[in-house]
Structure formats: structure tokens, C-alpha cells
């Protein structure tokens with residue numbers, strides 16, 4: 706692998722007496738699709754929260770190298786908005802859209818961290834500001850088209866079907882122009898057909914935007930068919946990493962999964 710775009714080194718996270726992550730190591734390569742899997746409560750969302758600034762790791766290092774050129778930036782303790790500006794965008798397990806805004810407005814908000822207009826520009830509405838506004842609308846519209854939500858452009862987010870709201874979240878994340886897109890259970894609540902279409906969308910996004918993608922997902926069929934590499938967490942520890950085939954044959958992974966009630 707060339708220089709990784711994300712390098713997580715020995716990250717731990719404690720909540721009082723609970724160690725939710727225990728010296729976790731992980732790398733994401735340039736333009737890789739990497740999955741993070743593990744039984745319920747293994748620490749997957751905590752991991753995302755630690756690398757996106759929602760939580761500060763108790764110990765360890767998180768660093769990024771957006772262009773994979775050997776220039777790493779340590780991001781421990783940076784605020785979520787700064788992490789987004791640095792190029793890591795995410796979606797959430799529990800969809801977090803602005804429900805009283807339209808689909809277009811939700812995506813336009815994503816572009817905010819890349820716009821240049823000043824407060825003065827917004828008040829005077831000078832030519833540069835108006836041109837930028839037009840560009841933002843155009844880009845948001847194109848992203849909605851990409852995720853196949855063109856027909857919902859002016860629909861309030863709350864009126865859009867659940868599976869499609871997940872696609873809207875992806876469009877909003879893409880609007881921030883990330884080098885790494887983090888998806889927390891993107892297929893949750895989707896039927897098999899929607900899941901198949903989502904898999905196609907995610908692989909298209911990697912191709913079209915030339916970015917890396919990391920996803921937490923319980924749908925093993927999807928994970929196995931689309932990931933370049935898979936990491937497995939169990940009780941806060943990384944118990945395995947490898948290709949889908951290596952993971953499918955790994956005895957520790959099989960034990961971790963067979964050891965729990967399969968209610969997913």
C-alpha cells in the first residue's frame with residue numbers, strides 16, 4: 706500500500722470504567738474501500754466518533770494524509786467541523802438531516818465549509834457572492850442526481866422515504882468534498898434491492914470522486930462483495946484484518962460472530 710490517507714495508531718477510549726476501544730490500529734489506503742465490522746457493542750461507532758472529533762481518544766494517535774503524499778497531520782482532539790474541513794465526511798447510524806429543510810438545502814449546507822463569501826458579501830449580495838450561490842445550488846443539484854434523488858430536490862427531508870434519506874446524507878457528506886467518506890451502517894433499514902443499489906452507488910462514488918471510503922456495516926453480503934479490506938472489532942479490540950476471503954476464513958472472526966445471538 707502507498708501512504709495511507711488515514712492512520713490510527715493504538716487508539717483507546719474509556720467511558721468511566723468501560724474500555725470501549727483498546728489500542729486499536731487501522732489504516733485506510735488511497736482510494737480503498739475498507740469495512741469495519743463486529744458484533745453489537747464492539748466499539749465501531751465509538752471508533753468513528755474518535756476519528757471524527759466527536760470523542761477525543763483517551764490515548765493513541767489519529768493522523769491523516771489527504772493526498773497520500775507522506776505529509777501527515779495529527780487530528781486528535783480536533784473539533785468535528787475542523788475534521789470535516791480537513792476532508793473527512795461522515796454519515797450517521799441514526800440519520801441526522803435537517804428535517805424542515807428541502808433535500809437541496811440539506812446538500813447545500815454540506816458545501817458551506819468550502820465556500821468563500823464573507824458576511825459582507827452575504828449582506829451586499831455582490832456579484833461574486835451571487836455567482837458562488839449559483840455554483841453551490843448547481844453542485845447540490847448534481848449530487849442529488851448522482852444519488853438518484855432528483856425527484857425530491859424540493860421535498861422536505863422529513864417527507865423522503867427512509868432508505869432515500871440515507872442517500873441524501875451521503876450526498877450531503879460528498880458536498881463537503883472529502884478525501885475520505887465514512888459511512889455508519891449505510892444499508893440499515895434498506896431492503897435487499899435498495900442494498901444492492903447502495904453497493905453500486907458506493908463503488909461508483911469511489912470511482913467518480915477518486916476518494917477512499919470506510920464503512921461500518923452489518924450486511925455481510927454487501928461487506929464481502931465490495932470491500933478491499935475488512936477490519937473486525939470485538940469487545941473494543943481489533944481481532945482481525947484482511948481481504949474478504951481471509952476474514953471469512955478467520956477462526957477468531959467466526960468465533961466472535963457465532964458467540965453472539967444473531968439478531969441482525
Ligand SMILES: Nc1ncnc2c1ncn2[C@@H]1O[C@H](COP(=O)(O)OP(=O)(O)OP(=O)(O)O)[C@@H](O)[C@H]1O
Pocket residue numbers: 720723725743744745746747748749750751752798
Ligand atoms: N457515550 C458513552 N458513554 C458510555 N458508554 C458508551 C458510550 N458510547 C458507547 N459506549 C459503550 O461502548 C461500547 C461500544 O459501543 P459502540 O456503540 O461503539 O458499539 P458498536 O460496535 O457501534 O455497536 P452497534 O453495532 O450496536 O452499533 C458499548 O459497551 C457501549 O455501551
